[in-house]
Amino acid sequence: MPREPGPERLPRPMEIHFFTGKGGVGKSILAATKALRLARSGERVLLVELGDQSYFRFFLDLPEVSYQPVHVPEWFDIAKWSGKEAFKEYARHLIRVESLFKLFFENQVALSLVDAAPGLAELAILGKITSGPPRNVGPKIPYDHLVIDGYSSGHFMALMKAPFGFAEAISVGPMGEQTRAMIEVLKDPKISKYYVVTQAEQMMVEESLELVADLERLLGLKPTVLLNKSLEKPIGDFPEGDFGKDMRNFFTDQESARARLGKVADVVKIPWILETVPKQVVLDLARGEAP
């Protein structure tokens, strides 16, 4: 029986999910959880690592994670994007002439300049991340979602500020135009989603509050706060001894974290999975209700 023609599937812009937070709070784990859940719902997902070393290589037991995405069966696609490679790709796209490109990237002086230009690596990475629709610059990124396992707080803010610095410094030339278009994408709530990962400990909450405020000031967007390692408080009085004391402190912190963070952003509680193998933590979390 011929199927009724369904409504045309409208082309959607790609969604970009940025994960950041203080070091050691569980950014990578929650980014992987997000990616896995999206992938299981039938979306085309690319998890992107930033920086020089791959964490997911050990995590997913892969021989290598590099610039070109690799598919991990039953998980998602994964890639590692560095500033240098992103810049190289952008240059190749812009220069077009292979011989000129080679001349450029085989020249030590020119290469050192790329290293030297402040913020250029950051700009190249963000350029790559935002290169999908509506900008449509460079090679197509055939995914519905990019999940970015971002840097920790300070480094992440430096990354996000890079295009703003350039847009201010450069009023003419292709780089100026590109940076302004990038900022549009990064500020678009339909495309760019920001997640600040934290735990209930006071120090982490302080840093997260600062980060939420910084992101909001820079982008005009409210990030979602993911309160990792949350526990439901058992019924009954706290037990005796150090365990009781520890639990009392923990639940006091957790309550105060929810209240303080709740004032500035939406807070989603992520349950504490008591598992020693990170992969199992992601599998357990992906099965649950958390985003």
Add this chain to the structure above:
Amino acid sequence: MNEILGQARILVCMGSGGVGKTTMSATLAVKAARSGRRVLALTIDPSQRLKTVLGLETDGTVKTVQVEPGVSFDAAVVNHERVFSTFVESSLEKSPAQAKKILENRLYRQLISHLSGSQEFTSLQRLYQGHAEEKYDLVILDTPPAQHAIDFLNAPQKLAALFHEGILKWFRAPDGASFFRRVMQAGTNKAIGVIEMLTGAQFFGELTDFFRNVDSWSDRLEARLIDIHRLLVHPQTHFVLISSHDAAKLAEAEVFAKELKRGGHRLSAIILNRTHPLWIGEPSPTGAQWKGVFGKFRTYYAERQKLFDHWKELKKIDCPVYQIPQMLKDVENIQDVAGIAKYIEGKS
């Protein structure tokens, strides 16, 4: 550890972010100060809480931290901008006008905060300064968080390569002519044209201007990087890795130990933070729900310890490894910091 703290002149604390590096550095400073050594603890980007605990200011002022009667140490935040400016000014003592020109360049400001290697350089430059002052027996440096600890040690080389003669000469224009005309190699000329097209003439102009001025103090910079390297491989310089207990962090520690050794450095101790809670040996509580929570936690920590013991045996780590329990509360005062000291004793 006491032996190392008794004879080291420099102690570099390394590790990735969020493992409690700054607190551990302060604890090591307390230990050394108690044994009568004059200690300077340098820290990078400390949390607000630790700043309060140690009484530190972000501007880099050296403060004296009183631990207990008769025991104190000096501490300061590394203020990157200040360290870099001081270095530029002292390198260009004879031409303050030129120093001013560099410090006023917009790219200079970006460079301080963005250029890979610059934070590492200023940290090490501050360490060098503290060491050269001779007011201290021991300088402890808490390093900037790096995804991989070894990046820290490679960063100055990257910076050195950048300021190297070979690059700078393309920007020299003593006769006032555009340096483009001075570029003899056609290939470079074209390649630089490409960069200009990519980044815009304005940006490129500023970059050129900056490098032209940088040229005047690059000799001093290179010489200092060599001094710093010498200091880092000196027999009285020790490295301590601060990490946590999970599988990924342990794998990192292993890579780190290998790379340090290859670089000619001494990894003298590994400190694993928050490996187990203090209540791990307590009897289980009685209420059904609490009993369940307690049981789950205990199984979890026991499993982690098993993984760790296995790792230690397998990897044959040849320096002491200390395990610090998870404290009942965050450090709130210097006594809390000092309280951790008892866990960093003996052979491990």
